[in-house]
Amino acid sequence: MGMLCDFLWSDPDADIQGWGENDRGVSYTYGTDVVGDFLAKFDFDLVVRAHQVVENGYEFFGKRQLVTVFSAPNYCGEFDNAGAMMTVDENLMCSFQILKPAERKLMGGFGSMMGARPSTPPRNKGT
Numbered sequence: 001m002g003m004l005c006d007f008l009w010s011d012p013d014a015d016i017q018g019w020g021e022n023d024r025g026v027s028y029t030y031g032t033d034v035v036g037d038f039l040a041k042f043d044f045d046l047v048v049r050a051h052q053v054v055e056n057g058y059e060f061f062g063k064r065q066l067v068t069v070f071s072a073p074n075y076c077g078e079f080d081n082a083g084a085m086m087t088v089d090e091n092l093m094c095s096f097q098i099l100k101p102a103e104r105k106l107m108g109g110f111g112s113m114m115g116a117r118p119s120t121p122p123r124n125k126g127t
Contacts, residue, residue: 005026005027006027006028008027008051009022009024009026009027009051010022010027010028010029010030011024011027011029011030011052012029012030012031012032012035012061012062012066012068013029013030013031014031014032014061014062015031016029016030016031017031017032017033018030018031018033018034019031019034031062032061032062032063032065035047035061035062035065035066036062036063036065039065045065045092046064046065046066046067046094047065047066047067048066048067048069048086049066049067049068049069050068050069050070050071051070052068052070053070053072053075053079053081054068054070054081055081055082056081056082056084056098057069057070057071057073057081057082057083057084057096057098057099058070058084058086058096067086067094069084069085069086069096070083070084071083071084071085071099073099073100073101073102074101074102080101081101082098082099082100082101083098083099083101084096084097084098084099085097085099
């Protein structure tokens, strides 16, 4: 499929060295050694990636040399994950804003889960 596919679909795996098969059925997995070699070759400090659900919205890998940021809380209504946004300041310090998943409520007694937007809070009258 090519390099663009591999950029999108490859995933880190703490249990391997080098490259391995990906459980997604496409592209590869890679170990901490691959991340370290990549950073050294291109004189980078950190790889920032996405396209993989992580429970707390972001997750570091390989001695904090790689971070996965996933910004969709409660992904597809199937995961109870938080989302996150990463900010990098002028000193190259990274910080994260966590997006908590909204509470799911049973609607209409049918047992279905409703992923609707929360209602708008009432306006404060007189101010």
